Amino acid sequence: MKPSLVLVCLLSHVAVSLSSGSSTLRDYHSGSPSIKGAAADKAVVKERWTTLPPIALGPRQEHVTLALNTSYLGVLGGITPFTTTNNTTSFNTTGLLQLYSLHTRKWLTASPAPEALNHPNAAVIRGEVYLLGGLYDRQDGSYPGSPRSYVYDPATDKWTSLPNLPESDTARGSAAMGVYKDIIYLAGGMSLLPLDPKFGVQQSVDTVSAFNTTSGQWITLPEEARTLPGRRDHAGAAVHNGVFYVLGGRDRGQVNVRGDVFALDLNHLEEGWVVKKGKMPTPRGGISAALVKGKVYTFGGEGNPAPGSDGVFDQVEAYDVAEDSWTKLEKMKSPRHGTSAVAIRDSIYIPGGGVKQGGAPVDTFDAFSP
Numbered sequence: 001m002k003p004s005l006v007l008v009c010l011l012s013h014v015a016v017s018l019s020s021g022s023s024t025l026r027d028y029h030s031g032s033p034s035i036k037g038a039a040a041d042k043a044v045v046k047e048r049w050t051t052l053p054p055i056a057l058g059p060r061q062e063h064v065t066l067a068l069n070t071s072y073l074g075v076l077g078g079i080t081p082f083t084t085t086n087n088t089t090s091f092n093t094t095g096l097l098q099l100y101s102l103h104t105r106k107w108l109t110a111s112p113a114p115e116a117l118n119h120p121n122a123a124v125i126r127g128e129v130y131l132l133g134g135l136y137d138r139q140d141g142s143y144p145g146s147p148r149s150y151v152y153d154p155a156t157d158k159w160t161s162l163p164n165l166p167e168s169d170t171a172r173g174s175a176a177m178g179v180y181k182d183i184i185y186l187a188g189g190m191s192l193l194p195l196d197p198k199f200g201v202q203q204s205v206d207t208v209s210a211f212n213t214t215s216g217q218w219i220t221l222p223e224e225a226r227t228l229p230g231r232r233d234h235a236g237a238a239v240h241n242g243v244f245y246v247l248g249g250r251d252r253g254q255v256n257v258r259g260d261v262f263a264l265d266l267n268h269l270e271e272g273w274v275v276k277k278g279k280m281p282t283p284r285g286g287i288s289a290a291l292v293k294g295k296v297y298t299f300g301g302e303g304n305p306a307p308g309s310d311g312v313f314d315q316v317e318a319y320d321v322a323e324d325s326w327t328k329l330e331k332m333k334s335p336r337h338g339t340s341a342v343a344i345r346d347s348i349y350i351p352g353g354g355v356k357q358g359g360a361p362v363d364t365f366d367a368f369s370p
Helices: 025-029 037-045
Strands: 011-012 050-051 064-067 071-078 079-084 089-095 096-102 106-108 122-125 128-135 142-153 158-162 176-182 183-193 203-212 217-220 227-232 237-238 242-248 261-265 273-275 288-292 295-299 318-319 324-330 342-344 346-349 365-368
Touching: 037 242, 064 122, 064 342, 064 346, 071 128, 071 346, 122 176, 128 158, 128 183, 176 237, 176 242, 183 227, 183 242, 183 261, 227 273, 237 288, 237 295, 242 295, 261 324, 288 342, 288 346, 295 346
Parallel strands: 011 089
Antiparallel strands: 050 365, 064 071, 071 096, 079 089, 096 106, 122 128, 128 142, 142 158, 142 183, 176 183, 183 203, 203 217, 203 227, 237 242, 242 261, 261 273, 288 295, 295 318, 318 324, 342 346, 346 365
């Protein structure tokens, strides 16, 4: 997301009514029919790109998309647009949590997060949503990192506070997220997103943190695993066969894109991070990424210098983790950045995002079939 004085964001996690085509949270708890098998998937994603119902409550950007199970995905946090009194567009930071049923193709609204965050760091383990910080609106022209953490239980529709991220680990948002066994890993991220130039440049970090969901505590990683080979935020991420991959991203600014792939063996943390030989064909930050059958698919991104691109990449490129190689695929039908992808039963779902460099949220929702 690009800094701009017009991004005077207001903290907002006000309850909102459901729009037409949405359902109540009762539908989630009642156990709507699950999507099972490839045949059910094809009923949802019929082509390479499939257009799905737009996000029910309107455009969203800089959020996180989560797979709660094989039937529901969630969209948490981010920014939403509003029109100011002088008829310009500005943005709210939100704690809104919306769920989407792959079976009914309807949206429903859950309890909002206790804190409104954009660029949230979140992951799902055992069906619960762990929100481990993000960026908040300080109301002074900047988005600094928040160390506050929470867990959401869909069974009760309630959020519970967790221990804050330790001060030594740097509060941040836009971290690359990985899940292995009962531990959530946060790699890199951004500790400050300045909207006003007086706050300087975007602050990318190389810090790696880990939260144990069984003990409910932050844990200390071996020294070799605590730091990425370089600062990164807005990167893609995936865990495959016990290896955590961080792909692309950027360093202190949306145009400072990177194409490296970093890898960490989570069973041998003491061996530290390695830089893979395979580089992204198109270095990009602000991407969304998801893993399907040993390949990490990366979509879109921000910082494209090409004329007519509005600063947005339309590339789709897949990284084969076994071969350490990349393949270029057909481009996005609706190029975006600042969104988040999730794979459910071999289909990849991409709700929202921005269509221009900086803040330009849309409610577009589509799915990709590898």
